[in-house]
Amino acid sequence: MNRSPVQNRLLVYLRHELCTPINGMIGYSELLLEEPQIQQRPELLDDLQKIHACSKQLLSLVITTLDPEKLEVSEIEGELDRFGTKLRVELLTPLSTIMGYCEMLLEDAPAESIPDLNHLNASAQQLLILVNDIVSLAQQQLQTLDEQGDAATLSVKSLAAVNFLQNATTTFVSLHRESPEKQIQDGMILVIDDSNPDLLARKLKRQGYTTVTTATSAQQALEQLKAAPCDLILLDVIMSDMNGLELLEQLKQHENWRDIPVIMISALEEIEGAVKCIELGAEDYLQKPFDPTLLKARIGACLEKKRLRDQEILYLQQVDRLTTAAAEIEAKTFTPGSLNDLNQQQDEFGQLVRVFQKMAQEVQSRERTLVQQVNFLQAAVHKDQRVQIADELAATNHFRQNQKRGKGGRDVENLYRGSLYPSLSRFSANEERSTIQKVNLSTISKRGSFAVAEGNRTTKKIVVHAFRGGTGKSNLTCNLAISLAKQGYRVGIVDTDLQSPGIHILFGLDDETVTLTLNDYLSGRCALHEATYDFSRVLPEQSEGAVYLIPASVKADEITRILREGYHDEKLLDGFSEISRDLSLDFLLIDSHPGIAPETLQAIAASSLLLLVLRPDYQDYQGTAVIVELARMLSVENISLIVNRALPNFDVETYRQQLETSYDVPVAGILPFSEEMMHLSSSEIFSVCYPDHPLTKVIDQISQQLIG
Incomplete structure (x- = not known):
């Protein structure tokens, strides 16, 4: 008679239930046999070995008796009581032996072994209950598995039977339930x-x-x-x-x-x-x-x-990259784009990277703002220090000697050699003059070292100076301003030549037109922006730039009063910053008073870039050398030369190299002599009247260097 699959599963489960406590007895007996306290007592060791042997015998009996391949179903269905009695007799003999030795061991064993002996005895008691209930449990299980049976009406004799019935049903259903088809996890x-x-x-x-x-x-x-x-x-x-x-x-x-x-x-x-x-x-x-x-x-x-x-390793690598990026932020070397491949992930880590990048960019933005603020404060402190140095320098004998040298000393006669223009070898051999590393203006501009922050805008403050009057300094200042403004920049001009003002004439201003001037600001009668005049109308219509002029007074009483009463040095310097901020200027060109005076030194000391204008002239050579020397003593880092009125047949490049070698200062440009400039006689702005003239082209090249 063939058994049904359900009956086969029943036999397997019965064997499993009986083997569970038997395996417990085998395990605890093996642990006890390994204990040194037991091994040192032969009588206890002998009893434990008997328990271990009987437990092995029980396991073999259960496996053999309940083997589905050997047991006929008729032994269960037809003669269930006889089958149960046979199984009980075969198991109770070794089980009784185990329980008897276990009781004796509990009386004589050392205290350290008592817990394991209790576990062993509990496993034997559990097996005894299962053996005594095996017939009723099997019978009830068969009725449950029968399609016509009603499990709800069955009477259960013990708690063990209830547990057995529930476990058998649940386990068999789980074991034989068809698992959902899983996709094969392919790989090499x-x-x-x-x-x-x-x-x-x-x-x-x-x-x-x-x-x-x-x-x-x-x-x-x-x-x-x-x-x-x-x-x-x-x-x-x-x-x-x-x-x-x-x-x-x-x-x-x-x-x-x-x-x-x-x-x-x-x-x-x-x-x-x-x-x-x-x-x-x-x-x-x-x-x-x-x-x-x-x-x-x-x-x-x-x-x-x-x-x-692999996913864990990849995740750890990505976390390591994020950790490295955090260290780079601290070291100020982080590049936001270095994590672009990670922020594309549509998971929580990708979201974390996106938030991290946003925070990093905000941190970098705040750091840039703080650096700008610190630089501005440092520039302000440095400016105050240089102004103080200028005041102290103006009071020294060395300054007075330089003034005397510059006012007409004849000690340089016959020291120059040359054909068309005087030689500059005298100044390349001057051991008293400080030397700096040779640079060119375009490099300085790119470095941005002469830019001063004014609020949220950066204004380049440029002092245009000459040792003597008549060099064309004011003309050059106006034309540079126009050239910068034509390229879309906002440019301011301040005429600080309070003793002999004249830049307003180039813009067509007269006494009737001018209402407020720089003198009024220095005297406290107005704000500096109120003395500002907008000349953006002179620019081409398509230009988006602007030109503003702050003139000095041409009235004799005003000039006399400012020379007699003077003014507070800080007020003029503060005015430069105020007007740069108020007018949102890109460039502020300061037309200084020629020569050497305390107020001139203060302007030079506060400058970001010093443009020195000279002509190919003995006195200009000597005087420019003095100005360069004083500027270096004032720690002015950026100085450039502009030569005016070079003759047409002059070798420009050779002369440029000679100048740069002699002064260790870059030459921003060499302006050719122009008859048209002479004809204008400072009545108008040259680059406005002659936008395509070669002289205008050179001025535009100089402005390009200022822009950087």
């Missing part, structure tokens, strides 16, 4: 077997694993791993050249291969081999021949673990 699989690797590879491909490679030796396997990584290795234990254990050990010591899961395969059944493989780092151990379903399940589990491990 390497089969290493020196006997027949192709057989296993073909089986794996039939199961859906598309990428399977083989190797017949350890050396071949290592070469393949060097060429291309894999996701899983199936490794035979016994091979001819290098056995599987040796290769496994080598793989787990290699930095690039240690995380590849390895399943060991072998025809050997020794448990020691499996233990050794697991100890060396193998993920699993399978015996040949393989059960296809079990092989597929274990390979799938290993590939899934490898995938999760």
Whole structure:
């Protein structure tokens, strides 16, 4: 008579339930046998060995008696009581022996062994209950499994029977419920077997694993791993050249291969081999021949673990990049675009990167703002220091001597050599003059070292100065302003030549037109922006720039009063900053009083860039050398020369090199002599009247250098 699948499952479950407490007795008896206190007492050791032997006997009886392959169903259905009595008799004899020895041991065993003995005794009592109830439990389970039975009406005799019935039903349903079809976790699989690797590879491909490679030796396997990584290795234990254990050990010591899961395969059944493989780092151990379903399940589990491990490694690498970026922010070397590949991820980490980048950009923006503010404060402090130095310098004998040298000393006669223009060798040999590293104006502009921050805008303050009057300084200042404004910049001009003002004439201002001047501001009668005149109308219509002029008074009483009463030095310097801020200027050109005077030194000391205008003239050479020397003593970092009125047949480049070598100062431009300029006689602005003239072109080139 054939048994139904449900009856087969019942026998398997009965065997499982009885084996559970038996395995507990075997386990606790083995632990007790290993205890030194027991081993030192032969009588206790002998009793425990008997308990261990009886527990092994019980396990063998249960496995044999309840083997579904040997037991006929008629023994259960037709003669259930007889079957139960036979099972009870066979199990109670060794079980009674175990319980008897256990009671004796509880009386004589040392205190350290009592807990394990109690666990052993509890397992024996549990088995006794199951054995005594085995018939009723089996009968009730058969009725439950019967399609016509009604489990709700069954009478249950004990709590153990209830638990058994519930567990049996739940477990069998779970074990035989069809699992949902899972998508195969594919990956690169390497089969290493020196006997027949192709057989296993073909089986794996039939199961859906598309990428399977083989190797017949350890050396071949290592070469393949060097060429291309894999996701899983199936490794035979016994091979001819290098056995599987040796290769496994080598793989787990290699930095690039240690995380590849390895399943060991072998025809050997020794448990020691499996233990050794697991100890060396193998993920699993399978015996040949393989059960296809079990092989597929274990390979799938290993590939899934490898995938999760790879995800973890990638995540840690990404976290490391984010940590490095945080350190770069602190070191001020962070580039926001370095994380662009991570912020594209549509997960929580990608969101974290996007927030991090936004915060980093805000931090960098705040740092830039703070740096600008600090630079502005430092510039203000530096300006005050230089003004103080200028005042102190003006009171020294050295300053008075330079004044005397510049006012007509004849000590330089016959020292110049040259053909058309005087030689400058006298100044290249001057040991008293300080030297600085030679630079050119365009480099200085790019560096932005002469830019001073005014609020949210950056204004370049440029002092245009000459040692003597008549160099064309005021004309050059106006034309530079127009050239900058034509290129879209906002430019201011301040005439600080209070003793002999004249720049207003170039713009067509007269006494009737001028209402307020720089003199009124210095006397406290108006704000500086109120003395400002807008001349943007002289620019081409398409220009977006602006030109503003702050003239000095031409009235004799005003000039006399300012020379007699003087003015507070700080008021003029503060006015430069105020007008730069109020008019949002890009450039502020300061037309200074020629020569050397305390107020001139203050303006030079407060300048960001000093443009020195000279002519090819003996006195201009001497005087310019004095101004350069004083400017360096005042720590003016940026100085440039502009030569005016060069004759047409003059070698411009040779002269430029001679000037730069002599003064160690860059030459911003050399302006050619122009008859048209002479004809205008300072009545109009040259570049407005002659926008395409060669002189205008040179002025535009100089303005380009100022723009940088």
